[in-house]
Amino acid sequence: MAEVLPREVLICTIARLLDGVRHVAVGASSPIPAAGAMLLRAMKEAEGAVGPRISILGSVEHNFFTNGSAELFDCAGQGRIDAFFLGGGQIDGFGNVNLVGAGDYPRSSVRWPGSFGSAYLYFVVPRVILFREEHTPRVFVEKVDFISAPGVSPDGVFRSGGPIALLTGKALFRFDKTRPGFELESVHPGHDLAEIKEATGFRFAHDAEPRQTALPGRATLDLLRGRVFDELAETYPEFAAQMRRELGTVDA
Amino acid sequence: MAKHIEPGMRVALPVDYAGVSMAMTRPIIEHGAGDLDLVCVPTGGLQVDQLVGAGLVRSVETSAVSLGEAGGAPRFNAAVKEGAIRLKDATCPAIHAGLMAAQKGSPFMPLRGLIGTDLLRHRDDWRVVDNPLADGGDPIVLIPAIKPDVTIFHVPMADRFGNVWIGRRRELAAMAYASQLVLVTVERIVEENLLADEMTAAGVLPALYVTAVALAPKGAWPYGLWGEYPTDSAEIARYAKAARTADGFAAYMGQAQMESA
Numbered sequence: 308m309a310e311v312l313p314r315e316v317l318i319c320t321i322a323r324l325l326d327g328v329r330h331v332a333v334g335a336s337s338p339i340p341a342a343g344a345m346l347l348r349a350m351k352e353a354e355g356a357v358g359p360r361i362s363i364l365g366s367v368e369h370n371f372f373t374n375g376s377a378e379l380f381d382c383a384g385q386g387r388i389d390a391f392f393l394g395g396g397q398i399d400g401f402g403n404v405n406l407v408g409a410g411d412y413p414r415s416s417v418r419w420p421g422s423f424g425s426a427y428l429y430f431v432v433p434r435v436i437l438f439r440e441e442h443t444p445r446v447f448v449e450k451v452d453f454i455s456a457p458g459v460s461p462d463g464v465f466r467s468g469g470p471i472a473l474l475t476g477k478a479l480f481r482f483d484k485t486r487p488g489f490e491l492e493s494v495h496p497g498h499d500l501a502e503i504k505e506a507t508g509f510r511f512a513h514d515a516e517p518r519q520t521a522l523p524g525r526a527t528l529d530l531l532r533g534r535v536f537d538e539l540a541e542t543y544p545e546f547a548a549q550m551r552r553e554l555g556t557v558d559a
Numbered sequence: 560m561a562k563h564i565e566p567g568m569r570v571a572l573p574v575d576y577a578g579v580s581m582a583m584t585r586p587i588i589e590h591g592a593g594d595l596d597l598v599c600v601p602t603g604g605l606q607v608d609q610l611v612g613a614g615l616v617r618s619v620e621t622s623a624v625s626l627g628e629a630g631g632a633p634r635f636n637a638a639v640k641e642g643a644i645r646l647k648d649a650t651c652p653a654i655h656a657g658l659m660a661a662q663k664g665s666p667f668m669p670l671r672g673l674i675g676t677d678l679l680r681h682r683d684d685w686r687v688v689d690n691p692l693a694d695g696g697d698p699i700v701l702i703p704a705i706k707p708d709v710t711i712f713h714v715p716m717a718d719r720f721g722n723v724w725i726g727r728r729r730e731l732a733a734m735a736y737a738s739q740l741v742l743v744t745v746e747r748i749v750e751e752n753l754l755a756d757e758m759t760a761a762g763v764l765p766a767l768y769v770t771a772v773a774l775a776p777k778g779a780w781p782y783g784l785w786g787e788y789p790t791d792s793a794e795i796a797r798y799a800k801a802a803r804t805a806d807g808f809a810a811y812m813g814q815a816q817m818e819s820a
Binding site for chain 2 (some may be wrong): 335336372373374375376377378380381384406407408412413414415416418419420421422423424425426427428429430431453454455456457460461463464465
């Protein structure tokens with residue numbers, strides 16, 4: 308097994324979470340989700356299958372929209388977007404996401420940019436992947452200070468979408484909307500359950516000895532380090548260059 | 560063109576990458592009409608931060624305000640903390656829906672999502688009703704029409720008849736349809752009628768909706784303009800650093816060199 312960078316584990320995990328989607332949308336400054344989507348496309352095409360359509364917001368090259376910035380949301384409302392990524396200044400154990408600010412709204416002590424399209428997309432995109440590399444109690448809180456987008460909705464409220472997983476720099480969680488809550492699916496190499504409990508402000512279900520996040524095989528790594536980083540460099544040149552620099556230091 | 564702007568007007572401004580008329584920012588600040596209610600379509604950045612920093616803004620309706628890779632919008636964030644501006648936090652499709660309602664001359668547009676969010680809880684102008692076409696239940700949010708007094712944006716070209724080329728940036732048309740006044744700066748003014756050729760006509764906002772056009776080469780700078788030039792990230796980062804304090808902001812805005820090198 309070749310050495311694998313932590314971010315390569317994240318990219319490969321995202322590709323796995325996206326398996327089966329027809330159309331995935333990626334936010335403007337999200338190189339890791341974009342790489343995961345591109346990796347899935349490359350893997351599918353290597354098998355002779357049809358890869359997912361990828362829309363990268365803010366990119367001219369990877370953008371099919373001709374009806375202005377409203378079209379992504381219209382497209383999602385029509386059920387034409389199967390997967391999307393959301394981050395968050397705070398994410399809580401009920402899957403609620405806060406992109407607005409910490410402290411008492413409206414005079415937030417720390418103001419983040421704002422909710423963007425989350426208050427809509429979280430409701431109508433079937434496979435929303437929560438992604439935040441920073442895994443600390445400041446991000447993963449018991450209860451968010453402001454709900455930009457709720458993890459679950461009461462019966463009777465139209466909801467064709469929502470969170471399916473939470474991926475962090477330390478672990479992968481699955482979201483169970485019936486509880487609602489997160490369940491630890493796997494732990495990335497170099498981390499352990501005790502550390503994850505310490506770093507997570509909400510309670511989550513877990514096995515006594517959680518398994519390790521699956522590592523990519525040689526063929527997947529070759530695709531990632533070749534074609535995918537080339538494609539990624541068109542939209543995220545700095546990120547692709549940084550990954551390649553880091554790879555220069557491992558046995559690739 | 561800034562003389563069109565009067566105190567208390569509702570002003571619609573486009574997202575970073577759609578064509579921001581940065582060339583209009585300083586004339587607006589020098590003109591000095593305040594108490595503006597900004598509508599960011601659907602998010603805001605440098606221009607919003609500078610108008611807030613200059614003290615001209617009463618409220619901001621937006622889905623987000625940031626300087627992108629350069630980080631948070633410093634004067635906006637400071638004004639939020641001080642309670643100096645009223646916030647109308649929204650979500651992108653709600654802003655588009657409000658403009659769409661205005662475009663159709665309808666009082667509102669229904670929108671999915673939003674129920675259970677704190678956005679909705681803080682918006683006394685949004686309403687929840689049961690879908691009248693369902694057999695009962697099915698709550699849905701009504702977004703009132705957004706009718707700006709003035710829309711301001713920058714695009715590559717206009718013709719001498721006042722038609723402006725917006726290409727696939729259709730939100731610029733949506734803003735224009737909804738607004739009383741539409742002020743447009745352009746990189747160049749062409750001789751031929753843009754409506755005369757089918758290839759260009761489809762991407763044209765007709766003069767019918769345009770109040771005034773002014774020539775402003777590099778008018779989106781330091782933002783980029785689609786099909787023309789990239790964003791000057793170094794300059795935006797320079798602003799982000801300078802504007803961390805009110806004094807730094809004033810010094811930055813007072814510099815003579817406010818154009819692309």
